[in-house]
Amino acid sequence: QKEVEQNSGPLxxxxxxxxxxxxxxxxxxxxxxxxxxxxxxxxxxLIMFIYSNGDKEDxxxxxxxxxxxxxxxxxxxxxxxxxSATYLCAVRGGGTSYGKLTFGQGTILTVHP
Amino acid sequence: xxxxxxTPSHQVTQMGQEVILRCVPISxxxxxxxxxxxxxQKVEFLVSFYNNxxxxxxxxxxxxxxxxxxxxxxxxxxIRSTKLEDSAxxxxxxxxxxxxxxxxxxxxxxxxxxx
Numbered sequence: 001q002k003e004v005e006q007n008s009g010p011l012x013x014x015x016x017x018x019x020x021x022x023x024x025x026x027x028x029x030x031x032x033x034x035x036x037x038x039x040x041x042x043x044x045x046l047i048m049f050i051y052s053n054g055d056k057e058d059x060x061x062x063x064x065x066x067x068x069x070x071x072x073x074x075x076x077x078x079x080x081x082x083x084s085a086t087y088l089c090a091v092r093g094g095g096t097s098y099g100k101l102t103f104g105q106g107t108i109l110t111v112h113p
Numbered sequence: 114x115x116x117x118x119x120t121p122s123h124q125v126t127q128m129g130q131e132v133i134l135r136c137v138p139i140s141x142x143x144x145x146x147x148x149x150x151x152x153x154q155k156v157e158f159l160v161s162f163y164n165n166x167x168x169x170x171x172x173x174x175x176x177x178x179x180x181x182x183x184x185x186x187x188x189x190x191x192i193r194s195t196k197l198e199d200s201a202x203x204x205x206x207x208x209x210x211x212x213x214x215x216x217x218x219x220x221x222x223x224x225x226x227x228x
Contacts, residue, residue: 032214034216034217036219041202041224042221042222043202043204043219043220043221043222044156044204044219045219046216046217046218046219049214049216051214088155088156090156098144098161098163098168098169098211099144099146099161099208099211099215099217100146100158100161100169101146101148101156101158101206101217102158103155103156103157104155105154105155106155
Protein backbone atom coordinates (compact mmCIF):
# COMPACT_ATOMS: atom_id res chain seq x y z
CA GLN A 1 0.00 0.00 0.00
CA LYS A 2 1.35 3.38 -1.00
CA GLU A 3 1.78 5.53 2.07
CA VAL A 4 2.69 9.05 3.02
CA GLU A 5 4.02 9.63 6.50
CA GLN A 6 4.20 12.84 8.49
CA ASN A 7 4.95 13.59 12.09
CA SER A 8 1.56 14.59 13.48
CA GLY A 9 3.11 17.04 15.94
CA PRO A 10 2.13 19.38 17.31
CA LEU A 11 5.11 21.41 16.23
CA UNK A 12 5.39 24.61 18.21
CA UNK A 13 7.66 27.45 17.12
CA UNK A 14 7.97 31.08 18.25
CA UNK A 15 6.92 33.89 15.97
CA UNK A 16 9.69 34.78 13.53
CA UNK A 17 11.35 31.36 13.67
CA UNK A 18 11.72 28.79 10.91
CA UNK A 19 9.24 25.92 10.95
CA UNK A 20 10.40 22.68 9.35
CA UNK A 21 7.84 20.11 8.25
CA UNK A 22 8.79 16.70 6.94
CA UNK A 23 7.19 13.99 4.88
CA UNK A 24 8.27 10.58 3.57
CA UNK A 25 6.57 8.48 0.93
CA UNK A 26 6.73 4.84 -0.06
CA UNK A 27 5.98 4.86 -3.80
CA UNK A 28 9.21 5.39 -5.76
CA UNK A 29 7.18 6.11 -8.88
CA UNK A 30 5.64 9.24 -7.35
CA UNK A 31 5.97 12.24 -9.62
CA UNK A 32 4.66 15.33 -7.87
CA UNK A 33 4.55 16.49 -4.30
CA UNK A 34 2.19 19.01 -2.80
CA UNK A 35 1.91 20.91 0.43
CA UNK A 36 -1.55 21.98 1.51
CA UNK A 37 -2.52 24.02 4.54
CA UNK A 38 -5.75 23.15 6.33
CA UNK A 39 -7.40 25.22 8.99
CA UNK A 40 -9.78 23.43 11.32
CA UNK A 41 -13.04 22.58 9.55
CA UNK A 42 -11.84 24.00 6.24
CA UNK A 43 -10.66 22.56 2.96
CA UNK A 44 -7.02 21.99 1.97
CA UNK A 45 -5.43 25.11 0.51
CA LEU A 46 -2.50 24.66 -1.85
CA ILE A 47 0.72 26.29 -0.64
CA MET A 48 3.18 24.96 -3.19
CA PHE A 49 4.27 21.93 -5.13
CA ILE A 50 7.53 20.44 -6.32
CA TYR A 51 8.42 17.74 -8.82
CA SER A 52 12.16 18.07 -9.38
CA ASN A 53 14.90 17.19 -6.92
CA GLY A 54 16.22 20.17 -5.00
CA ASP A 55 14.68 23.28 -3.55
CA LYS A 56 11.81 25.47 -4.70
CA GLU A 57 11.16 28.81 -3.06
CA ASP A 58 7.98 30.88 -3.00
CA UNK A 59 8.00 33.83 -0.65
CA UNK A 60 8.44 32.60 2.91
CA UNK A 61 8.02 28.98 1.85
CA UNK A 62 10.66 26.57 0.56
CA UNK A 63 9.89 23.03 -0.54
CA UNK A 64 12.70 20.50 -0.70
CA UNK A 65 12.58 17.18 -2.55
CA UNK A 66 14.96 14.24 -2.39
CA UNK A 67 13.62 11.40 -4.52
CA UNK A 68 16.48 9.06 -3.67
CA UNK A 69 15.57 9.32 0.01
CA UNK A 70 11.83 9.55 -0.75
CA UNK A 71 11.65 12.65 1.36
CA UNK A 72 9.99 16.02 0.92
CA UNK A 73 9.98 18.93 3.33
CA UNK A 74 8.51 22.37 3.75
CA UNK A 75 10.30 25.25 5.45
CA UNK A 76 8.36 28.29 6.61
CA UNK A 77 10.56 31.29 7.32
CA UNK A 78 9.57 34.15 9.61
CA UNK A 79 6.66 32.11 10.96
CA UNK A 80 3.54 34.07 11.88
CA UNK A 81 0.67 33.16 14.23
CA UNK A 82 -1.56 33.06 11.12
CA UNK A 83 0.57 30.14 9.88
CA SER A 84 -0.86 28.03 12.70
CA ALA A 85 -2.71 25.22 10.93
CA THR A 86 -2.38 21.60 9.89
CA TYR A 87 0.02 21.08 6.99
CA LEU A 88 -0.78 18.21 4.66
CA CYS A 89 1.76 16.50 2.46
CA ALA A 90 0.20 14.96 -0.65
CA VAL A 91 1.86 12.77 -3.23
CA ARG A 92 0.78 12.07 -6.77
CA GLY A 93 1.83 8.80 -8.34
CA GLY A 94 2.94 8.23 -11.87
CA GLY A 95 1.71 5.87 -14.52
CA THR A 96 -2.05 5.50 -14.76
CA SER A 97 -2.89 7.07 -11.42
CA TYR A 98 -4.98 9.78 -13.16
CA GLY A 99 -3.68 12.30 -10.70
CA LYS A 100 -4.93 10.71 -7.49
CA LEU A 101 -3.41 12.30 -4.39
CA THR A 102 -2.36 10.28 -1.37
CA PHE A 103 -2.28 12.39 1.76
CA GLY A 104 -0.32 12.13 4.96
CA GLN A 105 -2.09 12.58 8.26
CA GLY A 106 -0.84 16.15 8.56
CA THR A 107 1.41 18.03 10.95
CA ILE A 108 -0.18 20.48 13.35
CA LEU A 109 1.86 23.68 13.51
CA THR A 110 1.42 26.24 16.26
CA VAL A 111 3.22 29.58 16.02
CA HIS A 112 3.14 31.39 19.34
CA PRO A 113 3.70 35.14 19.74
CA UNK B 114 -9.35 33.55 -9.47
CA UNK B 115 -11.54 30.62 -10.58
CA UNK B 116 -12.52 28.25 -7.82
CA UNK B 117 -14.25 24.95 -7.20
CA UNK B 118 -17.66 25.42 -5.61
CA UNK B 119 -19.53 22.83 -3.57
CA THR B 120 -23.11 22.69 -2.35
CA PRO B 121 -24.52 22.33 0.19
CA SER B 122 -21.95 23.36 2.79
CA HIS B 123 -23.67 21.17 5.37
CA GLN B 124 -26.05 18.27 4.86
CA VAL B 125 -27.87 16.46 7.65
CA THR B 126 -29.56 13.21 6.66
CA GLN B 127 -31.22 10.28 8.36
CA MET B 128 -29.43 6.95 8.13
CA GLY B 129 -30.63 4.97 5.14
CA GLN B 130 -31.48 8.01 3.06
CA GLU B 131 -29.80 8.99 -0.20
CA VAL B 132 -27.74 12.17 -0.52
CA ILE B 133 -26.34 13.99 -3.51
CA LEU B 134 -23.36 16.26 -3.08
CA ARG B 135 -22.76 18.79 -5.82
CA CYS B 136 -19.64 20.37 -7.22
CA VAL B 137 -18.88 22.85 -9.95
CA PRO B 138 -15.24 22.36 -11.01
CA ILE B 139 -13.09 25.07 -12.56
CA SER B 140 -14.32 25.52 -16.11
CA UNK B 141 -11.24 24.52 -18.15
CA UNK B 142 -10.32 21.57 -15.94
CA UNK B 143 -10.57 18.04 -17.27
CA UNK B 144 -9.98 15.82 -14.23
CA UNK B 145 -12.36 15.66 -11.31
CA UNK B 146 -12.06 14.03 -7.90
CA UNK B 147 -13.91 13.31 -4.70
CA UNK B 148 -12.11 12.93 -1.38
CA UNK B 149 -13.45 12.55 2.10
CA UNK B 150 -12.08 13.33 5.54
CA UNK B 151 -13.55 11.73 8.62
CA UNK B 152 -13.14 13.98 11.66
CA UNK B 153 -9.59 13.76 12.98
CA GLN B 154 -8.39 11.52 10.16
CA LYS B 155 -6.48 11.99 6.94
CA VAL B 156 -7.93 13.07 3.62
CA GLU B 157 -8.82 9.93 1.64
CA PHE B 158 -9.22 9.52 -2.10
CA LEU B 159 -12.59 8.21 -3.26
CA VAL B 160 -12.77 8.49 -7.03
CA SER B 161 -11.35 10.21 -10.08
CA PHE B 162 -13.35 11.05 -13.21
CA TYR B 163 -12.10 11.88 -16.67
CA ASN B 164 -13.67 11.93 -20.11
CA ASN B 165 -17.10 11.19 -18.65
CA UNK B 166 -16.13 8.03 -16.89
CA UNK B 167 -14.55 6.83 -13.69
CA UNK B 168 -10.79 6.53 -14.18
CA UNK B 169 -9.90 5.22 -10.75
CA UNK B 170 -11.68 4.43 -7.50
CA UNK B 171 -10.62 3.42 -4.02
CA UNK B 172 -11.77 0.48 -1.93
CA UNK B 173 -14.05 2.90 -0.08
CA UNK B 174 -15.95 3.68 -3.29
CA UNK B 175 -18.22 0.66 -3.34
CA UNK B 176 -21.67 0.15 -4.84
CA UNK B 177 -23.11 2.60 -2.34
CA UNK B 178 -21.41 5.45 -4.19
CA UNK B 179 -21.78 6.81 -7.69
CA UNK B 180 -20.59 9.87 -9.57
CA UNK B 181 -22.02 11.71 -12.50
CA UNK B 182 -21.36 14.72 -14.66
CA UNK B 183 -24.90 15.40 -15.80
CA UNK B 184 -24.04 18.50 -17.82
CA UNK B 185 -21.01 20.55 -18.79
CA UNK B 186 -20.52 22.12 -15.39
CA UNK B 187 -21.75 19.98 -12.48
CA UNK B 188 -20.05 16.95 -10.94
CA UNK B 189 -22.07 15.01 -8.37
CA UNK B 190 -21.43 12.34 -5.75
CA UNK B 191 -24.43 10.22 -4.79
CA ILE B 192 -24.42 8.13 -1.65
CA ARG B 193 -27.24 5.60 -1.44
CA SER B 194 -28.56 4.18 1.81
CA THR B 195 -26.28 6.28 4.01
CA LYS B 196 -24.65 4.83 7.10
CA LEU B 197 -23.45 6.49 10.28
CA GLU B 198 -19.84 5.98 9.19
CA ASP B 199 -20.45 8.07 6.07
CA SER B 200 -20.39 11.16 8.29
CA ALA B 201 -17.40 13.18 7.07
CA UNK B 202 -16.26 16.20 5.11
CA UNK B 203 -16.46 15.53 1.38
CA UNK B 204 -14.18 17.51 -0.86
CA UNK B 205 -14.41 17.92 -4.60
CA UNK B 206 -11.26 18.78 -6.52
CA UNK B 207 -10.43 19.49 -10.12
CA UNK B 208 -7.27 19.65 -12.17
CA UNK B 209 -6.49 20.90 -15.64
CA UNK B 210 -4.18 18.07 -16.67
CA UNK B 211 -1.96 15.36 -15.25
CA UNK B 212 1.35 17.04 -16.02
CA UNK B 213 3.64 17.20 -12.99
CA UNK B 214 3.17 20.94 -12.61
CA UNK B 215 -0.63 20.79 -12.45
CA UNK B 216 -2.07 20.97 -8.93
CA UNK B 217 -5.52 19.96 -7.76
CA UNK B 218 -7.78 22.71 -6.53
CA UNK B 219 -10.20 21.87 -3.75
CA UNK B 220 -13.67 23.16 -3.02
CA UNK B 221 -14.71 24.28 0.46
CA UNK B 222 -16.29 20.90 1.14
CA UNK B 223 -19.64 19.55 2.26
CA UNK B 224 -20.00 18.46 5.85
CA UNK B 225 -22.23 15.38 5.81
CA UNK B 226 -23.84 14.38 9.09
CA UNK B 227 -25.75 11.10 9.24
CA UNK B 228 -28.17 10.75 12.15
